[in-house]
Amino acid sequence: MISAALHEEPRQKTSQALVMHTCEAKFSISGATMSQKLEVLKKLEIGERVAEDEADHLENYFVETDQWQQMYAGEIDVVYGPKGSGKSALYTLLTRKETALFDEGVLIAPAENVMGATVFRAIVIDPPPTELSFIYLWKLYCLALAGRTLREYGIAKEESRALVDALERAGLLPAKGSLSTFFRAVSNYLRNWINRDVASVEYGLSVDPNTGIPALTRKTEFNKETEAQNLGDIPVDELFEIANRALELSGLRLWILFDRLDIAFAGSPDLERNALRALFRAYNDMKGLRNLSLKIFVRNDIWSRITEGGFTEASHIVKAIDIAWSPEGLLNLLVLRLLNSPALVDYLGIDPDEVRSSYEKQRELFYMLLPDKVDTGKNPDTFDWIVSRTTDANGQPVPREIIHLLESAKNIQIKKLERGGDEPDGTQLVDRASLKEALPVVSKVRYEQTLLAEYHDVKDYLQALQGGKCEHTITTLSQIWREDEATTVEVAKRLVEIGFFERRVSGESQTFWVPFLYRGALDLVQGRADA
Missing domain, CATH: 1.10.10.10 (Winged helix-like DNA-binding domain superfamily/Winged helix DNA-binding domain)
Structure with missing residues (x-):
């Protein structure tokens, strides 16, 4: 058991003093063998750099912060955060909670693949010509996703049946296919609409003013119109009202999720700016729908770029949070991941619930497994060293690089023990040398796969x-x-x-x-x- 004496100390004890006291505590394990440590290390899973790569395990050690609770309750629409801060973890977990959310009357419609190729890659090759056309592209895509969801869940209200039928006949709602198939159908519809001429026969969507039911119409005469007049002929806002009413009558809400926007437009800053400004304008236009809403996950550096020079709509986005991690929050995240390992829990002989209940116990656990310092002398303790070494110049620590550092140090330590190297002191599983050797690994990956990959210029x-x-x-x-x-x-x-x-x-x-x-x-x- 973790020393009870430690928990009787005043909570005001300084960080350094707490570390030193921890090191003096008497543990229930006094003589763990090298083979035991090696076995525990091999079974220990700290996590992956990218949330998508640990989707199958994310629920087991996800930290349900207040931000997550607000998101799950539907109180948040826009999530800002630095790269690696956990936006995609929120997105991934929401998609994994589809059944639980359905039980609470919420339907989930991801607008982007959780992993793999981005749905929006076709935009880079052939983008809409203006921001206004981009707004219609996003709206039509959301409408298609709403129709697809209504169809998949068999919501058989008169409004939903008519909407699905009209979208199918207009070519906006394919019978089946991936998200890319749906997005391509929407892109083709919009492109054909913009490029129509007076000699063509055009099929369009309309809403019957008497019944409020959507229908497919046949148009054969077109006057020369402005872009706004041309696109305004598509009754997309009225169709959203119909989808919203169908959901309301069924006692359901629909969340359409947008993530990985940094990947979608990487290397195309002007396109990124046009596309995302249009997406947020579409979001603001749809805010009045009580049962249908967008959930957008965006990096705050990208948000700064698209709002540079002024963006009126920004002041209208109020259901938003900015992910920021404190050192205490990061330590809590790491310890909860560690506690997910039965082998580690058995090795230390601890009660996971007791550790989860106290930050001091969490910190004590951390220093049972790692040295109190990496660099001797008047240098920071190990956790502060890890945070300082994995934070970029913007000064916002994030879980991604910390997880990568500890996972790399673990793998280095395993190799040392496998070849007969000295084992770490006491109950420690990773020594200071392994932590130091892990840092260049993390640096190289961050530099090559994140910084250069995105800012090759x-x-x-x-x-x-x-x-x-x-x-x-x-x-x-x-x-x-x-x-x-x-x-x-x-x-x-x-x-x-x-x-x-x-x-x-x-x-x-x-x-x-x-x-x-x-x-x-x-x-x-x-x-x-x-x-």
């Missing part, structure tokens, strides 16, 4: 810093990049925006500092570069 500037110091002035950067001062300032500003550089100001001077997270990938060393 700055690759040459980043690579030019290879093997140098971690802190620069505009002068040293200008020399390394062989650019004039004005260009250097713009590039440095860009690297600050994407979290590679931290801008530090002292009086009238400024320097640009690379966080620990990226140093290993570029072999950077501590200190300021000389001009």
Whole structure:
């Protein structure tokens, strides 16, 4: 059992003192063998970097935060957060809770694949010509998803039957197929509508003013119209009202989920801006529907880009949360994942419920498995070291890189024990050397698979810093990049925006500092570069 003496200490005890006290505590296991530690390590699953890759296990150790509770209750429509903060975990878990939500009268319709190729890749090749047409694209796609859901669940109200029939006959609702099939059908419908001419025979959607029931109409005469007039002929808002009424009469709500928007438009900033501004405008237009709503998960750096220069609709988005992790929340997340391992629970002889009930017990558990410090002397304790080493220059710690670091350290430790290396002290499963060796692994993956993959336009500037110091002035950067001062300032500003550089100001001077997270990938060393 975890030492009861620790829990009698005042809760105001400092972080460092708590660590030291933990190390002195007497545990029920005093002589775990190397084979026992190796067995526990091999059975220990801390998690994957990407939520989609651990979908089958996510429910077992997902931290049901207040943010999750608000989302599950339908109180939140828009979720902002840094990359790796857990937006996709929320999205993935909502899709996994489909049955439980149905029992509470909520239907789920993902608008994007949880993993694999993005549904919206066709947009990059042939995007709608204007933001207005983009708004109609999103609305028609949501309408098709609503029709598909009504059909799949057999909601047999007069309104839903008529809506599904009209959408099918208009070609907006294929009989079957993937999300990509549905999105392609919507894209083709909109493209044909925009490009119609007076010589064509066009089938369209309308709403009977007397009955309020949707129907398919045949149009053969078209006047020269503005884009707004042309698209305005599609009664999409009226059709949403019909879908909403069908859901209301059935006692149901429908949530249409949008995620992975950073992947959909990666490398196309102008397209990303047009597409996402249009999506949020469509969201605002649909806010009046009580039983049909969009749930949008978006990175806050992308949100900053699309709202730069002003975006009136932003002030109308009130059902939103911003995911932010405190050190306490991150430690809680890790411990709950650790407690999901029966082998670890047996190894320590602990009561998982007792640990879950107290943050102090969670911290004590953490330091039963890891050393109190990675670097000796007046350096931070291990958990603070992990957080500082896995946070980019924006200063917002996220679970993804922390999980990756501990998972990598675990794998390194397993290899050491398998070849007969020294085992960690006491009850510890991972030693400080393994944690240090894991950091370059995390740095390389973050740098190559996240930073360069998304911001390939700055690759040459980043690579030019290879093997140098971690802190620069505009002068040293200008020399390394062989650019004039004005260009250097713009590039440095860009690297600050994407979290590679931290801008530090002292009086009238400024320097640009690379966080620990990226140093290993570029072999950077501590200190300021000389001009």
